[in-house]
Amino acid sequence: MIDAYTAATSNGLRCAIALAESGLRHTIHKIDLSKGDQKTPKFLRMNPAGQIPVIVDKDAADGPLTLTESTAILIYVAEKSGKLLPAGAGPRARVFEALATAMTDVYAPFNALFHIQDDFPGKVPDEVIADFDGRIRAALTRLDEKLAKSEWVAGDFSIADIALYCNVWRLKTALNRSFPDLANLQRWFAAIANRPGVQLGTSLAGRP
Amino acid sequence: MIDLYTAATSNGLRAAIGLAESGLRHTVRKIDLSKGEQRAPAFLKLNPAGHIPVIVDHGAARGPLTLTESTAILIYVAEKSGRLLPSEPDGRARVFEALANAMTDVYAPFEGLMHLHGEFGDKVPAEVAAGFDALVRGALTRIDGHLAGSEWVAGAFSIADIAHYCTVWRLKTRLNRTYPDLAHLQRWFAAVASRPGVQLGTSLAGRP
Numbered sequence A: 001m002i003d004a005y006t007a008a009t010s011n012g013l014r015c016a017i018a019l020a021e022s023g024l025r026h027t028i029h030k031i032d033l034s035k036g037d038q039k040t041p042k043f044l045r046m047n048p049a050g051q052i053p054v055i056v057d058k059d060a061a062d063g064p065l066t067l068t069e070s071t072a073i074l075i076y077v078a079e080k081s082g083k084l085l086p087a088g089a090g091p092r093a094r095v096f097e098a099l100a101t102a103m104t105d106v107y108a109p110f111n112a113l114f115h116i117q118d119d120f121p122g123k124v125p126d127e128v129i130a131d132f133d134g135r136i137r138a139a140l141t142r143l144d145e146k147l148a149k150s151e152w153v154a155g156d157f158s159i160a161d162i163a164l165y166c167n168v169w170r171l172k173t174a175l176n177r178s179f180p181d182l183a184n185l186q187r188w189f190a191a192i193a194n195r196p197g198v199q200l201g202t203s204l205a206g207r208p
Numbered sequence B: 001m002i003d004l005y006t007a008a009t010s011n012g013l014r015a016a017i018g019l020a021e022s023g024l025r026h027t028v029r030k031i032d033l034s035k036g037e038q039r040a041p042a043f044l045k046l047n048p049a050g051h052i053p054v055i056v057d058h059g060a061a062r063g064p065l066t067l068t069e070s071t072a073i074l075i076y077v078a079e080k081s082g083r084l085l086p087s088e089p090d091g092r093a094r095v096f097e098a099l100a101n102a103m104t105d106v107y108a109p110f111e112g113l114m115h116l117h118g119e120f121g122d123k124v125p126a127e128v129a130a131g132f133d134a135l136v137r138g139a140l141t142r143i144d145g146h147l148a149g150s151e152w153v154a155g156a157f158s159i160a161d162i163a164h165y166c167t168v169w170r171l172k173t174r175l176n177r178t179y180p181d182l183a184h185l186q187r188w189f190a191a192v193a194s195r196p197g198v199q200l201g202t203s204l205a206g207r208p
Ligand SMILES: N[C@@H](CCC(=O)N[C@@H](CS)C(=O)NCC(=O)O)C(=O)O
Pocket: A009, A010, A011, A012, A033, A038, A050, A051, A052, A053, A068, A069, A070, A071, B100, B101, B104, B105
């Protein structure tokens, strides 16, 4: 049994969806970030950084394992369940490549915009914001081109789709950025949003 | 034989050091970003995004494999060589946790800082850059705390050390950010820098 402590943010949703899609037995514990649940002594014992998501796998190989970092949780859950990540070296590399794109080329400029909006509203010139937006759009456009020829971002449905989906979802829900002209990306986004595992994970993580 | 196309940036160095430390046979081909070599047709065939690093593994199981994304390259060379990443689940999870921490909690705000400070320095209020500096420092301070009790960031020397090292190196060489007060981080940085594989990778990638 895996306990997941999470919330409805891009990082939190990544973890909730991966667990739901993996089929591993788990319980979701919602952490209310606005109430500071992530700074309680009990939570800080699990993650001294005071951040969600965190999982505790009571049945790990060497006794209970506490793990932070949404990307690491994706990989752990995939390797433990044998789902969402192929075993062959070539297809596996493609998944890690797309996962890395999601967590660097898309996530870094998205995260910058998020901080600018929340912490420094009105302080950064439009031209600089546009530069970050341009980086996100360039990365998503490349993915859109890839999705013109394939159903998912790297072979079968994988942790790379989940990682990217949560960023695109958060760009929409938190930053009001949607990309209606990227038709293949839209088709892919809708297909993921329709998956029962994704709907389960999303509903358990709560409202953003 | 693996061909690496790279340059002396944080992402470029990550791949060069990963290969040098893996012991896999490889050649390094320097790409001069200032001359736009990453936009040459031959390079764009390897990576349509026009980004370094890229590897081509001529010895891959199913024929030549072209792979982008420094993080994916680190994982690929680790799994291929059987080095720099443990095989048992707990140790692996710790390495992926530290690797994810490097690429999201340190790299993302570092990249934000590169743009806000490096590229648009005169247009962005100092307090905004200071906010991103604080995010980087917060993450590095937690790593410093961890390094107080252990030699490397996650168990034995791993791809997570390489990933972190290249970002800290770039913070110094590109943004002149050093963290002299984080003594454990300094000790770790010097230990990584003095490894023969790291020196080889760094010298092959060229001057920043
Ligand atoms: N790199 C981490 C980032 C985790 C993170 O930033 N969590 C945020 C929510 S998305 C958080 O818990 N913030 C609460 C706080 O810092 O007080 C991951 O991918 O899991």
